Amino acid sequence: MPVFHETAHASRELRIKRSRARPLPRLSAQPDSSRNIGQDDSERFEVVVIGAGPAGLFLTLLLARYGLSDSLACFDKKPGTLKAGQADGLQPRTLEVFSTLGLHHEILDDGCHMSEVAFWNPSTRGGIERTAFVPDVVVPARYKHEVTIHQGRIERILEEDFQAYSPSRSIFRATEFVDFSLDPVTDSEYPVRVKIDVMGDDESVQRKVVRAKHLVGADGAHSRVRRSMGLQLHGDTTDHIWGVVDFVADTNFPDIRKRCAIHSDTGSVMVIPRERIASGHYLTRLYVQIKDGIAPAAEEGATLDEKAKARQRRAAITLESILEQGKRVFAPYKIAIKPGTVVDWWAAYQIGQRMTPSSTLKDENGVERVFLVGDACHTHSPKAGQGMNVSMMDSYNLAWKLAHSIHGLSPKSAPHASLSNARYQQNTPRTVLNTFESERLGVARQLIEFDSKFSSMFSGQIGAEDSVEGLTHEEFLKVFSDGSGFTSGCGVEYEPSIIVDRDISTQNGGVINSTKSSVAGDDYLSGILRPGRRLLDTVVRRYADANLRHIHDEIPSTGRYCIFVFATHDLVDRQNDNRPSISAQALEAICHDIIPAYPTDTIELVTLHPFRTRDFEWDQMPSCLKDFAEMSFHGPVGTEPLYEIYGVSEDGGAVVVIRPDGYVGAVKCLSDVRSLESYFDNCLVRVDALGGGK
Amino acid sequence: MPVFHETAHASRELRIKRSRARPLPRLSAQPDSSRNIGQDDSERFEVVVIGAGPAGLFLTLLLARYGLSDSLACFDKKPGTLKAGQADGLQPRTLEVFSTLGLHHEILDDGCHMSEVAFWNPSTRGGIERTAFVPDVVVPARYKHEVTIHQGRIERILEEDFQAYSPSRSIFRATEFVDFSLDPVTDSEYPVRVKIDVMGDDESVQRKVVRAKHLVGADGAHSRVRRSMGLQLHGDTTDHIWGVVDFVADTNFPDIRKRCAIHSDTGSVMVIPRERIASGHYLTRLYVQIKDGIAPAAEEGATLDEKAKARQRRAAITLESILEQGKRVFAPYKIAIKPGTVVDWWAAYQIGQRMTPSSTLKDENGVERVFLVGDACHTHSPKAGQGMNVSMMDSYNLAWKLAHSIHGLSPKSAPHASLSNARYQQNTPRTVLNTFESERLGVARQLIEFDSKFSSMFSGQIGAEDSVEGLTHEEFLKVFSDGSGFTSGCGVEYEPSIIVDRDISTQNGGVINSTKSSVAGDDYLSGILRPGRRLLDTVVRRYADANLRHIHDEIPSTGRYCIFVFATHDLVDRQNDNRPSISAQALEAICHDIIPAYPTDTIELVTLHPFRTRDFEWDQMPSCLKDFAEMSFHGPVGTEPLYEIYGVSEDGGAVVVIRPDGYVGAVKCLSDVRSLESYFDNCLVRVDALGGGK
Known part of the structure; x- marks a missing residue:
């Protein structure tokens, strides 16, 4: 093709770049360019996020994509991304949401797809036997499987994408939230004063104050933002104790690459297959029920003495004791750590379901200034694979409402709120932003109810013939199947409100x-x-x-x-x-x-x-x-x-x-x-x- | 989930990183760490690639993935990646290959998928009418469509991926290949002496010599590497002239988002829909036949006077004349540049099919030291969307053979070559690396034969009833369909050799x-x-x-x-x-x-x-x-x-x-x-x- 003439145009530079989501239009005044130095010399941001776990990073990323890239900061006390353990499962609904953001490719390519669940129960010949295979996802969804992949990897994917939208890189690590106070909004457009300790390389700590229009606590179950709001998690902790371990398995158990619910006469195990790691090996996660019960964990407000006792009892659990119990459940199959590999991570936890009564703090005009997302407002067992998903979906629900509010796109009060909500509760949300709390606390409540049922049941014993606690395999299967709306994330249903019109x-x-x-x-x-x-x-x-x-x-x-x-x-x-x-x-x-x-x-x-x-x-x-x-x-x-x-x-x-x-x-x-x-x-x-x- | 104990291990850092292809094992000695300073002070590389277009970049990337990341250099005379025009189509086979490298996601997400072809022909009522829709890809393939996307974007994707494998970043731009010479291999392990002009910011030029084990010319139709090998392109140039233009169309032509072959009484047009650009508009590429024939283009070796005359005749073609002719063919439909947009790129070209008689240069031991890939060894019309694809597939064929040879994995002479090739030609390849030339020149020959037929036919006139040049719509459709093995890239068949065993x-x-x-x-x-x-x-x-x-x-x-x-x-x-x-x-x-x-x-x-x-x-x-x-x-x-x-x-x-x-x-x-x-x-x-x- 002997080309002999051509013209070009400068705007074409954009043709070769990775495509980006276009920001939302903005009707409110732009934060001025000297924005980050307030009258009191403190830095100013439209939104400050505390916590750079999946919920915090996802929120920060979404806000940057929607247009807040220059007036956004995320603070996290850890020096880097999470290295191992904790959450590892993405539900079909989360995968759907990720795909609407183009964030799904690496996760689908490299994650472990769980397509089937194998149920194992006590065999009449001793040991265990496979009772059934069922599909892991039984509801229609874009992706008919869950994916397991390292939480730290998801955080890295979110952070890399964020950097494409926020060149000034506004994630500050090794910075610890201390507390906040709320000024009257008549005094400042940036009413939230946030105290932050900045940790130096030499272990020095420098305290500074930043000001924000809105503050979001995505700082986990021990949230300091929540404490600073005067809120606590309420709920129950059971005496069910589980050990969890991520390792490369050496086993002749035939279904090690499938999600398995194993009930044996000596206890229960859940198998979660995990992704392939750089060594070429495939990880396996085991949840192992620890049979020696301990007293319910001390609630916030319990005396130090009670907490100390509980801690002492739990400290008796070791990696070895978890694996030994696992081996008993798997018998007659053998399972061990593959020679030449090291255990990736292990932990022990007590099942509990707890949540906050509210998840926002309003200013004197009724505008939410502080929000809680993720574990900061609800914790539960990991058994149904909900944690990271529900947390990120909190952020997904909040991000657009917050961006619309800050950009001046949503009205200060919905004109038809009273009309279209006449049949619903008094005191219903009157702005789009108001609906965050009602929608997500509603989901948290349902989640905790479901999780309580599901994890109790999972800790129960199932007998082939004579079930000790009265739970048959068929009953277990039914709860598993009925819960698919939850476990897939596709069954969430928000109540009627100004943005959910069932009229x-x-x-x-x-x-x-x-x-x-x-x-x-x-x-x-x-x-x-x-x-x-x-x-x-x-x-x-x-x-x-x-x-x-x-x-x-x-x-x-x-x-x-x-x-x-x-x-x-x-x-x-x-x-x-x-x-x-x-x-x-x-x-x-x-x-x-x-x-x-x-x-x-x-x-x-x-x-x-x-x-x-x-x-x-x-x-x-x-x-x-x-x-x-x-x-x-x-x-x-x-x-x-x-x-x-x-x-x-x-x-x-x-x-x-x-x-x-x-x-x-x-x-x-x-x-x-x-x-x-x-x-x-x-x-x-x-x-x-x-x-x-x- | 109140976690209260965990251990971690340093190797887990790898868990959060993007996964990488593992390099090939290496049996030959590693190039020593002082490798890039030879005895004569020249830099040394195992492979030097000239040209950072799709073929050169793809080769460089593949070699880096296979393990040559530290001993590899790619030189290109342009200061940056291509900004507009030229090749834009990826065949199903190229998409398949890209997917085996994880390079397909952005291309599939953002490129234009061509699923259907519309055929338009002269209408008995005047103007044109649609005769048929046919699927764009009729052979089984992982992707049942072609993709069009900016060539510069493909180059960026390849280069970004390369950087993940070669941290030292070995693509040198604004560096022009001058010539090479081949020393006896008895004198040096790095027998190829490559002269490079390095262009300074101040327009100064500094000449340097680098030494290589192997040199690859991926430097396009006017390849200096080819000239330095003493080779020429041989073949014909026809008098068919086409204009090509990339722009945002304002049209009521109903099939503007499909690939279209339009034959009208006033000439032919091919419509290639293109990707959405940052402005939100969708690009369209038109190939427009220019009716005023010109003399065949001067071959290499023609006198300056002849070349000058040909250039003069072609220079008469303008963007306006291309668009005017396009409008005549589209009538009664209207087509114009969308107001408020600028034309992205345009060019005019003369159809020709030319190739080199050989594409390698061997040392005295019969080992290939210099290779040609892509347009450097074959050029043809863009009509069948082959160019970039065949070029990259040259590199795909060469890369693993070259890596196996350098890593000492393939034998210096195939023991069973004479046996298993007894029925084939004398002088058949005796090493894996030898098969590059025979396999890819074979494909180039078939390609040129097919392209010659296809593009001549496309330049011919099709009448509704009385075809002037005797080509009916049905005949055209048949050639189009028969050519699907070629146009999809899925029909390539390599001849028997030591690595293609049909015994x-x-x-x-x-x-x-x-x-x-x-x-x-x-x-x-x-x-x-x-x-x-x-x-x-x-x-x-x-x-x-x-x-x-x-x-x-x-x-x-x-x-x-x-x-x-x-x-x-x-x-x-x-x-x-x-x-x-x-x-x-x-x-x-x-x-x-x-x-x-x-x-x-x-x-x-x-x-x-x-x-x-x-x-x-x-x-x-x-x-x-x-x-x-x-x-x-x-x-x-x-x-x-x-x-x-x-x-x-x-x-x-x-x-x-x-x-x-x-x-x-x-x-x-x-x-x-x-x-x-x-x-x-x-x-x-x-x-x-x-x-x-x-």
């Missing part, structure tokens, strides 16, 4: 309790649309280029709302009749009236069609469709019942709001598209209320 | 021409095993953990051979009979005799089984299977006819050698597993010939 409304805007709905069915785990639940991923074929696309790839986590239009067959009828069809009317109202009523680039449009062939052309459809959604207009693949999966009829269609976190916000009839404005008025400021600005 | 041999080692073979069928594009062709990817279920796995993920490009055992039903019969089954015998011979006969960690094992359920246990199978292949033992998924796809019978089984580049090297009967030694003796040194070393 069915008529065309003239009145709220009715009609049974007529645009959605039929109630198997929400399988995809039926339900405000408060995540949109199920499906594969569709894009009209413009015939590419197969995952629906989840159409709703990347960039902090924007998305309107999904399920068009009906009348979409292409425009040419046959001078009156636009219902689908066309809905699309035109959305494109020309609704989307432009709110700040530019805060609402996106995805349109689905029910046609199984491409025998219709762009010029048969409303022109706004190509203008607004040329590359996000999709139909079913083959004979896949796309609309049916979501509970939408191909004749009736529907209009659906997807929140920035991928949860369904509202489902309306195509003929009732105007009611979307009531929804969005609660979530976003109107452009016409801004005095002409956008 | 069917008996158990006692004699070569026979028996029709009895372990493979039935000849639809090689659809997967039937064929020495010289790539192994088709399929999805299998791993026995140990029930995970779904792509077969290609079992043969990552780490420079190692792999033995695939297709076991038969007798695999689990060991316990019923004291004599081991045929499958067990084959596995035991492979694990205990064959693999250990060659350097440690150069041959891997993958075993497939034909069972559709997991009702058999590890202890029914030979113990070497779990020891050698616990995590690479797989069976069919559901009712997928796994063995049938490869042409292997479930009763007969087969043993297959996969070369380090994923091509089939040999296919043998299970009962004839010993003949693998003849194959490997040609490829790898025997451990027992090394005097006790490994």
Whole structure:
């Protein structure tokens, strides 16, 4: 190809770089460039995050992507990322969320996929025998497995991505949170005064004060932020004790590479296969039930003496005693540390389920200034693989609400809050940011209830015939299966609020309790649309280029709302009749009236069609469709019942709001598209209320 | 989870890092640490690559991954990566290779997937009309589409990955190759003296000499390395002239997001949809036939006067004239540059197919010291989207052979070369490294033949009824479809050689021409095993953990051979009979005799089984299977006819050698597993010939 002439343009530099999420628009004033020196010489940040574990890093990363990259700081007392142990499992829902951020590749490539669970029970011939294999994930999800991978690796992935968005690198390690105080907001835009101890290389400590608009405690179960808020974890600790060990196994147990629930006459073990490590070996994690019971652990507030006694009793547990007990359970199979390898990590823990009564602190105007996420507001057993997942999902829920609030995108008070929540509790959230606490404490409560049941059951003994504690294998299997909504993370359902609208409304805007709905069915785990639940991923074929696309790839986590239009067959009828069809009317109202009523680039449009062939052309459809959604207009693949999966009829269609976190916000009839404005008025400021600005 | 005790180990640091390919073992002496200062003070490298385009970067990256990271340099005269234009398409086979290196994610995420081709032809009502949609990729492949993405972005991805393997960063830009000379190898281990001009920031130029064991010219169509070898490109240039332009299109042409072949009465256009750019727009590439013919371009050796005339004629072509001609072809549809955007890149070129008669230069011992890859040894039209792909595949073919040679893994002369090549040409390759030239020049020859036919045809006119040049739409479609082996990259077939063994041999080692073979069928594009062709990817279920796995993920490009055992039903019969089954015998011979006969960690094992359920246990199978292949033992998924796809019978089984580049090297009967030694003796040194070393 003898090229003999070419021109180029400077803007093309961007063509070769890694693509980035575009930041959210900002209506509020930018923090001024001298922002980090306040009048009292303290550094100032819009958000200060305490703790750089998965929850803290994920929050910091999300805020940076949404646009806060320059006014953000994360402090952590450790000198580096976690090196071993602790959490290691990612649920299907977490994997879905990671994939909407492009963070999933390394995790899926290098993590251990758990596709199947093997159940082992006492054999009538002595020892144990396999009772069943069941799929690890039984609910529909983009990824039909969990992934185990080192928590430190997830932290590294989050931090590397963060650095692409925040060149000034705002993660400060070896810095310890001391406490905070809240000034009156009339005195300062940065009312939270945060005391930080900066540890020097020479073991010197320098105390400094930074000021923040918002403070987030992601500092774990022993959270100092929580203590500084005057809050405690409440709940129970059981006398079930478990040892956990990560090692390379030398074993003839046949299912060592599968998740296993082993109940033997001598105790229980859970096997969690782990990723391949640099040596080429595969790690295994064992949870081993320790049979010698100990007294319930001392609560906060217990006397030192009680704490000391409990500590003493637990200290008797050693790596050797954990492995010895494991060997007894595995018999007649052999299991040992592979010669030439060293144990990666081990620990012993006592099962407990505890949470805070609240997770925010408000200023005198009712605006949340301090938040708790992750273990700082709920702790529980690791058995159901929830910890890291629920913690990061706290951050995922908070990040966009906080960014919308700081950027001035969400109204200071939702105009329709009282109307649409009339049937719900008094004292309901009146701003988008308010909904963080109610949504996530709700999930924490359900989680703790489930975990309590699940882990007690797991610590119980199952007999082949004569179960000592009355729990049969069948009962265990049922709880395991019923819990799949939880253990997959896909069953979370947020309660009705200003951003979860379950009202069915008529065309003239009145709220009715009609049974007529645009959605039929109630198997929400399988995809039926339900405000408060995540949109199920499906594969569709894009009209413009015939590419197969995952629906989840159409709703990347960039902090924007998305309107999904399920068009009906009348979409292409425009040419046959001078009156636009219902689908066309809905699309035109959305494109020309609704989307432009709110700040530019805060609402996106995805349109689905029910046609199984491409025998219709762009010029048969409303022109706004190509203008607004040329590359996000999709139909079913083959004979896949796309609309049916979501509970939408191909004749009736529907209009659906997807929140920035991928949860369904509202489902309306195509003929009732105007009611979307009531929804969005609660979530976003109107452009016409801004005095002409956008 | 109140953790109260833990231990940790320093080696765990590796747990959090991105995983890396492990280097090949090295039997030859390491280049000494003072390696880069020779006796004459010149820097020394084992390999010097000239040119940091896709072919040069890919080669450099592969060599670094295989273990040459510290003794490698790549020089390029440009100051940075390419910014626009030129090649933009990746074939399915290139995507497959990239995925075996973990380089595919960003390309698949952000590139434009071409799933369908639309054919447009003159309409009887005037203008053009769509005649057909056909899938872009009609052969089985891991990815059923091509991807278009900026060449500069591919270069950036390759360079970023290279940096992870070569911390000292050995890509030197703004350095121009001058020429080389070859010293007698008796005088130096680094016989290639390479002259380089280093351009200073102040436009000063400093000439230096570096010494290399091997030099690779990846310096494009005007290769100075080629000229320095005394070689020229030979071939024809036609009078077909095409303009090419990358821009954001404003159009009502309905198929602008699909690859289109448009033949109109006023000329031809090819539409190549491109990726989304940072502004949110989608690029389009148009290839526009320029109707005013010009004289064939001057060959190398033509007089200056002729060259000047040709240049003058071509200079008349402008961006405007390309777009004007494009508009005429698109009529009645409108197409223009989208207001507010600027054209990304444009060029005009003349179609030609040219190649070198040879692509290597040998020293006095017959060892290749200089190689040409990519455009330096073959140029052709961009129409079939071959250029960048074939160039990178040259490097992919060369890299492992060169690494094996430098590391002392491959024998200096293949012992069975004369035997197994008796029926082939005299003067056949006698070393693994020798096969680079024969394999890749063979592909270049086929490519040029195909491209010549394809691009001539594309420049021809197609009439709805009365074709002027006699080419009907049906004929065009047929050539397009027949060429899918080429255009997908999946149809490459290397000729028999010491590393492509098509012999069917008996158990006692004699070569026979028996029709009895372990493979039935000849639809090689659809997967039937064929020495010289790539192994088709399929999805299998791993026995140990029930995970779904792509077969290609079992043969990552780490420079190692792999033995695939297709076991038969007798695999689990060991316990019923004291004599081991045929499958067990084959596995035991492979694990205990064959693999250990060659350097440690150069041959891997993958075993497939034909069972559709997991009702058999590890202890029914030979113990070497779990020891050698616990995590690479797989069976069919559901009712997928796994063995049938490869042409292997479930009763007969087969043993297959996969070369380090994923091509089939040999296919043998299970009962004839010993003949693998003849194959490997040609490829790898025997451990027992090394005097006790490994």
